[in-house]
Amino acid sequence: MNPSTQASELTPRQFVRWMWRQLTSMRTALFLLLLLAVAAVPGSLVPQRGVDARAVQAFFQDHPTLAPVLDAIGMFSVYSSPWFSAIYLLLMLSLVGCIVPRIGVYAKALRARPPRAPRNFARLPGSGSFTTTASVDEVVSAGRQMLGRARIDVVQTGNGTELRAEKGYLRELGNLVFHCSILVVLVGVAIGALWSYRGAVMVTEGDGFSNTLSQYDEFNSGPLYDPDNLPPFGLTVDRMIAEFHSSGPQMGAPRLFQADVTYTERPGDEPQNYEIVVNNPLSLDGGDVFLIGQGYAPVIRVTDANGEVVFDDAVIFLPQDGTYLSEGVVKVPDAAPEQLGFQGFFMPTAVSTGDDAPTRTVYPGAVNPVVGLRMWSGDLGLDDGTPQSVYTLQKEQMTEVLGDDGEPFNISLSPGQVQDLPGGGSIEFVDLQRFARFQIADVPAKSLPLVGVSVGLIGLMASLMVRPRRTWITATTSTDEAGRTLTSVNVGVLDRVPRDETPIDLDAFLRDLQQALPTSNNLKETQT
């Protein structure tokens, strides 16, 4: 019967069984493992939404034709894409299909007695024999002692006495524990993914944050998490400390970032103080607060042509690189007669080497802070209801304000300085503050994956290091020409892993066994 007709004659039940056997075969498991490795690769090459949403946006701008195609096949969220999920779910199914029968086999093996000796020891990877004047009982008890904690049966057979020993049951136990713990890890990760939330927020010194959805700059939560039920803690940033190395080869490298906060875990609680440092988050009921960034927030005051103070607030300037050259935007919708917008940069330590040389910043600490801005007037576009970022200025309905020389009007301010604006009014760099960037997250059951991997590691080590071995010792009495009663001893050893190698310690075992006998009068020995 050829295979194709056989396949067509399979009943649905047989077909399912055939599929199941294919899925749970080692070959399929190996293939799925490699496939999982290959499928994980694109996520390290293409920016991922869950890792860096801004990079994904930038990718869309740089590759307008390619990006939608990649998006359609889930390339920007590889690790939650259907195809990646399909691979690991199949792998898990294959794992379960492999593990469940093996648990049954193992349970049976635990109750089973060591198997009987093979008829021909010479066929075993390792065997040896010797003749001794010691009695059969002495040989058996010496053998028992040598084999220690192995499971041992002593049986009388037609050929004499047979000692059967098996050890190394922990190997398969470790193996099963390791594979089960992978399932535990996966369950833990799944619980975490479904019920977790993670958000980021920038808070200026003196400002507060209360844990509600509207206060976050970025917020992601698992599909089963209800963002209306965010735990009601709140905090105020009293001081943001940032220290940098001011000399030496690593000048400018960060030394300390610390946010001194006052927090209340529940409304009405007594406020507590805490110093949040990188690597030392604030752990609250229902969320951990991590310090993941910081930067400068100059306090800007704008007075319009009527002499009214129309803006007076700390403005967050986003750091662009490690020098803390930062970019920011000031929007003044209340200015009269027209709305005003300012866009520019902040330099913590501005240095100008000459009249023509551009100003640059040389050190991330605020030694000579300077705000440089250009100015637009017109309609900020805030009124039509479309949400817009506070960090970008929409200039479609605005015109850049020019100076007397016809060039764009430049504002350059140090703390305390005021500059008059063309058309009346002024802008002042009142004070320099810092802001802290926090990540607030709660992942339920996060210890479950940790426990899973740790227990799995112990199981893994057992499964790699324990060596299961079967040992048989047969002892037969005979009488030699001189009429002495002799015992001929045969020893056979079978290492179950690795299967086809000569056990290296067989020599030592034979020697120790002979020495353990009360009479060391052993007559001849052979070993194969």
Next chain:
Amino acid sequence: MRLEQYAQISNYAMVAATCVLALAFVAHVAEWAFARKVVSDEKELVTSGPTPPAPPVEDEAPVTERFSRVGVTLTILAATLLVASVITRGLAAERVPLGNMYEFGLVGVAVALLTYLALVWKYQVQWAGGVVAAFGLVMLGMSLSTYVPAGPLVPALDSYWFEIHVSAVMLAGAFFLVGAAASVLYLIRARAEAKGNVGAVLRRLPAAAVMDKLAYRVNAMAFPLWTFGALIAGPIWAHYAWGRYWGWDPKEVWAFITWVVYAGYLHARATAGWKGRRAAIFCLIGFVTFLFSYYGVNLFGSGLHSYAK
């Protein structure tokens, strides 16, 4: 002594170690070259007539032996210099010198050389000397390309999980390296054995089966270490430093890929009974993924582990 002086000594010792290791490599190449000469002499003798071939090795073997010994001695010197460089680097930076790619490479090669020398002392594995020296040179060269002056750690690295995570991962990497070297040598030797033509150079290597087993044992040691370093210590630290234990950062992705490939290798070896060639290729794929997660990610990618720049 001032910190700058320690840093200076560390740099000199590093350069000296690289030069000495290069000399050790030359010595091992010479060892192989002379071994080759033995073979050609043998052939001449065989073809030169009915006289039974006298043992031709006698004249040349001591030369080969001497070069081997010179190679090992130079490697000992190189390892000593590297250890000195690591210690002075730590003194200069006033911390454990594992804070950036340069220091990571430095300590990694030092550990690999010391492991190799311990194996020479215990199991006479001088035959691997040339390969070890070559790998060491490449790794030192790669580290030099990421040189940064000695200095304190950035705040994100200031955690004791840092030492635990990095040292476990590095030790695993050193074992992966040894496993990969054994697999390469296995493939070469097994090919020669299959052809029935094991030359004098290859004859200095142990039998293919021995190297196959060595590769498996070393990788079986490395895998739990990698599991601990990359999948336990790493995530714990990531939780404190970045607010999440696993975030598919490129380095994490590649650490995961490496883990998956080596898991596949161990399955193939232990359960499916894939020995020899297929296992060796599997192991080498695993090593390439490890190299990429160790070096490639920092070179080509961005991400939170981008302390290379």
